[in-house]
Amino acid sequence: MSTSPAYGSLITILSIDGGGIRGLIPAIVLEYLEAQLQELDGPDVRLADYFDVISGTSTGGLITAMLTAPDEHNRPLYAAKDIKPFYLEQCPKIFPQKKGIFAPVENLFAAITGPKYDGKYLHKLVKDLLKETKLSQTVTNVVIPTFDIKLLQPTIFSSYMIASTPYLDANLADVCISTSAAPTFFPAYYFQNQSREFNLIDGGVVANNPTRVAMSEVSKQLIMKNPDFFVMPTPVDYKHFLVISLGTGTAKNEYKYNSKMASKWGVLGWLYNGKSTPLVDIFTQSSADVTDYVNSVIFQALDATDNYLRIQDDTLTGEVSSVDIATVKNLEELVKVGDNLLGKPVSKVNLETGNYDPINGGGTNKEALTRFAKKLSDERRLRLAQSSKS
Numbered sequence: 001m002s003t004s005p006a007y008g009s010l011i012t013i014l015s016i017d018g019g020g021i022r023g024l025i026p027a028i029v030l031e032y033l034e035a036q037l038q039e040l041d042g043p044d045v046r047l048a049d050y051f052d053v054i055s056g057t058s059t060g061g062l063i064t065a066m067l068t069a070p071d072e073h074n075r076p077l078y079a080a081k082d083i084k085p086f087y088l089e090q091c092p093k094i095f096p097q098k099k100g101i102f103a104p105v106e107n108l109f110a111a112i113t114g115p116k117y118d119g120k121y122l123h124k125l126v127k128d129l130l131k132e133t134k135l136s137q138t139v140t141n142v143v144i145p146t147f148d149i150k151l152l153q154p155t156i157f158s159s160y161m162i163a164s165t166p167y168l169d170a171n172l173a174d175v176c177i178s179t180s181a182a183p184t185f186f187p188a189y190y191f192q193n194q195s196r197e198f199n200l201i202d203g204g205v206v207a208n209n210p211t212r213v214a215m216s217e218v219s220k221q222l223i224m225k226n227p228d229f230f231v232m233p234t235p236v237d238y239k240h241f242l243v244i245s246l247g248t249g250t251a252k253n254e255y256k257y258n259s260k261m262a263s264k265w266g267v268l269g270w271l272y273n274g275k276s277t278p279l280v281d282i283f284t285q286s287s288a289d290v291t292d293y294v295n296s297v298i299f300q301a302l303d304a305t306d307n308y309l310r311i312q313d314d315t316l317t318g319e320v321s322s323v324d325i326a327t328v329k330n331l332e333e334l335v336k337v338g339d340n341l342l343g344k345p346v347s348k349v350n351l352e353t354g355n356y357d358p359i360n361g362g363g364t365n366k367e368a369l370t371r372f373a374k375k376l377s378d379e380r381r382l383r384l385a386q387s388s389k390s
Contacts (some may be wrong), residue, residue, distance in 0.1 A: 004228040005052055007386035010242045010307075010379045011218055012228065015211040017288055018204040019248025019324025020182070021091045021331065022316075026246035027063065027083040028338030029311055031183070031365065033244070034080035036373035041380070046076040050376040053159070055143040055214035057203040059248065061179035062126070065172050068138035069130055076139055077129075084134045088331055094122045095326040110296025119186040123177055130173040130294045136162050138172070143214045145203030146178045149188060154206045155198065158217045167196035179203040184277050185275055185324060205279075206335035209288035211295055211345040242375060245292065247312030249337060251321030257281075274323065289349050296348045309372055310348060311365050313341045314356045344367040 005011050016026050034047050041201075048054065048068050056064030066078040066086070078086070095117060106160030116227055135142065141159035149153045155168075157179075162169045170193040178189045178200035188201045207213045214245075215323045216239075222229055262269075270279045292310050299308040319325045354384060 004384040005231050005383075005385040007229055007383040007390075008230065008379050009382065010240055010375070011076065012053075012376060012379060013052045013211070013214050013218065013241065014047065014054045015209065015214055015245040016054075016056040016060030016063050017210075017246065017248045018056075018060050018182075018202065018208045018284060020059055020180075020185075021087070021095065022248035022321075022323060022334060023059035023063055023107050023325050024084060024087050024091075024331065024334040025249050025338040025341060026060070026314065027080070027087060028261065028335065028340065029246055029365070029369070030063070030067075030080040031084060032342055033369050033373060037377060040373060040377040045075075047080055048076045048138075049361070051140055053141040053143055053218060054178075055145075055210040057145050057210045058180050058182060058386075060210070060246075061144045061203065062176050064142050064144060065126075065130060065138075065176050068140055068142050069133050069172055070137055070139050074139065078160050082247070084335065088335075090125060090292075091326040091331060092328070095324040096121075097325065097327060112122055115187045115332045116185050118188075119177075119181070119314055122180065122186065126176050128172045130171070132175065133172045134169050135159060135172055135175060136169045143210060143217050144175050144179050144214050145207040145210050146175070146198075146200040147203060147205045148199055149201055150197075150199035154203070155200060156213060156217070160217045160221055164378055167194040167238075170198075170380040173287075182280060182323070184271055184280060202269070203231070204284045204287075207287060207291070209245065209247070209291040211243060212291050215241065215243070238302040239307065240374070241304065242307045242379070243299075244369075244372060245308075245310045247288060247292075249309070249313040249316045249321065249334075250288075251316045292349045307370050309346070311341065311368075312347070312349070312356055313337055313344070342369075 029046060033159045037050060049135055054064045054068055066083060067076055067080065070072060070229040071077050135157055136159065138159065144157045146155045146157065155174045157168055157170065174191045178198065179187060179202060181189045181200060182202040182204065188199060190197070203210065204286055271277055295308055295310070299305050316337065318332050322335060342365050344365055345358035346365055346368045347356035347358050
C-alpha cells in the first residue's frame with residue numbers, strides 16, 4: 001500500500017497457491033485484477049500498491065517476488081500482465097521434457113535415483129532476476145512459507161518478522177528457490193544468512209495455500225499493537241480484512257486415484273504413478289482445500305463473507321493437471337483454463353464432495369474481481385486522503 005493500514009479501514013491480503021506451471025492460472029486472474037485497478041486509478045498503478053501483504057507458496061512465491069521486488073525506481077519489477085509471457089517463455093526451460101519412446105522409463109529411473117529436475121536453470125533464472133534483493137526491500141510486505149527438513153519445522157519468511165528475527169532477511173532469490181524445491185521434482189536447497197543456516201524444501205508441504213499463514217502474520221501485529229495498523233476491536237474482526245486467495249487448479253473431478261489403486265502402492269507407487277506424484281498431489285491439495293474451507297466458515301461466521309474471495313478451478317484433466325509438463329500445447333491449454341475461469345461462478349469448496357460449488361448470488365469470478373477492485377481502490381484513496389491530513 002502507498003500508506004499504512006493506520007490510515008484506512010481494511011487490511012488487504014493477496015494469496016497465491018503453489019502448483020508449478022499451473023501458476024499460469026492465477027497469473028491470468030491477476031492480470032485482469034490489475035487491469036481493473038488501472039481503469040480506476042490510472043495505468044501506472046500495480047497490485048502491490050493495493051495490498052498490505054502478498055503471500056505465495058512455491059510458484060506462488062515466485063509470482064509474489066515478481067510483483068513485489070523493486071526496480072531501480074523502487075516500483076514493482078513486474079506488472080501482472082508480464083507474468084503470463086514470462087511463464088510461457090521460461091517454463092519449458094525450467095521443466096525440460098524428455099522425448100521419445102523411452103521417456104517413461106527415463107522418468108521412472110529419475111524418480112528412483114534423484115529429483116526429476118536438477119534445478120540449475122531455475123536457480124540461475126531466479127538469481128539473475130532478483131539479484132541481491134533482500135526480503136526487507138520488497139515494495140509491500142510479503143509472506144512466503146518454506147519447510148526446514150533439518151529442523152523438521154516450517155520456516156516462514158515474513159516481512160513482519162524481520163525486525164525481531166533479523167536472519168530471516170534473506171536474499172529474495174534464496175527464498176524463492178527454497179519455496180519452490182518440491183520433493184521429487186527439485187533438490188532441497190541450502191543457504192546461509194548471517195549466522196543461520198537453512199535446509200529448505202517447498203512450502204507446499206505445510207501451506208500450499210498460504211492464506212492463513214499471511215492472516216496469522218497480520219493478526220500477530222494486531223495483538224502486538226503495531227502502530228502501523230488501525231485499532232480493531234479484536235484481531236478477529238474479519239470485517240476489517242479483505243482477502244483474495246488464488247488457486248492453481250486441481251484435478252479432483254478426474255478422480256486420478258482410488259483406494260483400490262493405492263492399496264497396492266509401495267514407496268515407489270506413492271512417489272510415481274504415470275506422469276504424476278500421488279503423495280505430492282495429496283498433501284498439497286488437501287492443505288489448500290482445508291485452508292479455503294476454514295476461511296469460508298470463519299468469514300461467514302463473523303459476518304464478513306463479502307470480504308473473502310477464493311478463485312479456484314477443480315476441473316483440470318489429463319496433462320493440464322500436471323505441475324511440470326511444460327509443453328507448448330499444455331501451457332496454451334493452461335492459458336485457456338485461466339481465461340475460462342474468469343467467466344465461471346464464484347465457488348467454495350465442499351469437503352463432502354470435494355467439488356467447488358457455486359455461491360448463490362456470487363456472480364462470476366470476473367464480476368467479483370471487479371467488485372474487489374473497487375473496494376481496493378476506495379481503500380487506497382481513503383488512505384491517501386487521511387495521510388495527507390496528518
